[in-house]
Amino acid sequence: MADCPGVLHLAAMADGALARIRAPGGRLSAAQARATARAAATLGSGVIDLTSRANLQIRGMSEGAGSALAARLSAAGLFVEGPADRRRNILLDPFSGLDPEEIRDLRPLAAALDEGLRAAPWVGALSPKFSFVLDGGGRSAVAAIRSDVSCRTTAQGTMIIGSGHVLVEAADDRSCVAALLAIAQAAAAAGPQTRARDLDPADLTSALQAVSGLRQATEAGIARELTPRFGLVSQRGSARVALSLPVPVGRLDATMLEWLADVAERDGEGWMALAPWSAVVVWGMSTAEADATLAQSVGHGFTPLGVAERLxxxxxxGSSGCVRAQEPAKELGREVLELAAAEPWRLPPAPVRVHLSGCRRGCAGAATADLLLLGADDAPGWSAHRAGSPRAPGDSIGRRGAMTAPELIDLLAHRVR
Ligand code: SF4
Known part of the structure; x- marks a missing residue:
């Protein structure tokens, strides 16, 4: 993929120009979802991707459509003028604020960080790849997702983590935001491509020295594993529930997003949260409404719950959207899910994860999959790998040409487990 698109800064892809929309904290009101859906239908091909960092991407636009999109999304509160638009890479737990297990609701912190980035005079010098993850200690464990800098709450306090290392503990939201911004500013000062991992430890220490309310961390950090949740999820202090609907291979279309907006407005609290595990979460539904919506969702193109929980x-x-790909990754992924829904007996008994990546760049994420199919830049066909990720595929368990959905599921059932 071309370098980090935004609303105005479009990326040229095989299926047209692509825009990336960063909804603050991954939250989208029904009106914002509708504005995005209508922009995708009129300015693009109608295809909308939900990325592994919970952003939305409109595909199939014309090269010069960025200004028209910016005007629409600015009115909807989804675009900010200037360089901050492409640098508000803030991933927040989609259940933040409702998870009964959460230690701290980090929604105010996410809003303050977003505001801080928009106001920062240095933000244009920050790499558009620089990312933040905010984890309030809830069950989703979003801190497991790789980022430049993250904030993670435990029973002991709120830790600031840079490139996987606990740096300090923050006393409150104010010091936490200040610490996250100080690290980003140090990266921006070091050069436009600089990431947190490139900073010298001495630079990090001096950047944090100027922030009040920080103390030495009492924990070395505990490894977390991302825990996707689908279906009905209890809400803290409420008889109502959130409904997490699985989006097949992270691809929506304008009609699906409009339907979600209708559901959120009619049965929920009027908004939704985007999850980094290919799901959209609608908050505040009654159990009966959530059950009925879940049953209808498959007819609207969402993956059946029974499939999402196992596969x-x-x-x-893939090849329909990226010039580097030789194989139709997205389409094959969708066919596999459809086959699994029609013939669930084909699936292995324990839950499995499959990753189809057209090349080692791994645009769909870096996590290890039980079965990785990796394409080559220079030849058609897939190579299959057990327990691999695009950048660390490990040994091949076979090189194949084009693959069909039944072949992929057979491989999963007989060679992976
Ligand atoms: S991972 Fe896929 S989308 Fe990304 S550059 Fe490679 S082929 Fe293209």
Whole structure:
């Protein structure tokens, strides 16, 4: 994929120009969802990707459509003028604020960080790849997702983590935001491509020295594993529930997003949260409404719950959207999910994860999959790998040409477990 698109800064892809929309904290009101859906239908091909960092991407636009999109999304509160638009890479737990297990609701912190980035005079010098993850200690464990800098709450306090290392503990939201911004500013000062991992430890220490309310961390950090949740999820202090609907291989279309907006407005609290595990979460539904919506969702193009709980399929855009790909990753991923829904007996008994990646760049995510199918830049066909990720595929368990959905599921059932 071309370098980090935004609303105005479009990326040229095989299926047209692509825009990336960063909804603050991954939250989208029904009106914002509708504005995005209508923009995708009129300015693009109608295809909308939900990325592994919970952003939305409109595909199939014309090269000069960025200004028209910016005007629409600015009115909807989804675009900010200037360089901050492409640098508000803030991933927040989609259940933040409702998870009974959460230690701290980090929604105010996410809003303050977003505001801080928009106001920062240095933000244009920050790499558009620089990312933040905010984890309030809830069950989703979003801190497991790789980022430049993250904030993670435990029973002991809120830790600031840079490139996987606990740096300090923050006393409150204010010091936490200040610490996250100080690290980003140090990266921006070091050069436009600089990431947190490139910073010298001495630079990090001096950047944090100027922030009040920080103390030495009492924990070395505990490894977390991302825990996707689908279906009905209890809400803290409420008889109502959230409904997490699985989006097949992270691909929506304008009609699906409009339907979600209708559901959120009619049965929920009027908004939704985007999850980094290919799901959209609608908050505040009654159990009966959530059950009825879940039953209808398959007819609207969402993956059946029984399939999503047993089979995770992530796929990059593949040959229909990316010139580097030789194989149709997205389409094959969708066919696999459809086959699994029609013939669930084909699936292995334990939950499995499949990743289809057109090349080692791994645009759909970096997590290890039980079965990785990796394409080559220079030849058609897939190579299959057990327990691999695009950048660390490990040994091949066979090189194959084009693959069909039944072949992929057979491989999963007989060679992976
Ligand atoms: S991972 Fe897929 S979408 Fe990304 S560059 Fe490679 S082929 Fe293209």
């Amino acid at each position: 995770t399929v992530v796929a990059c855009a």
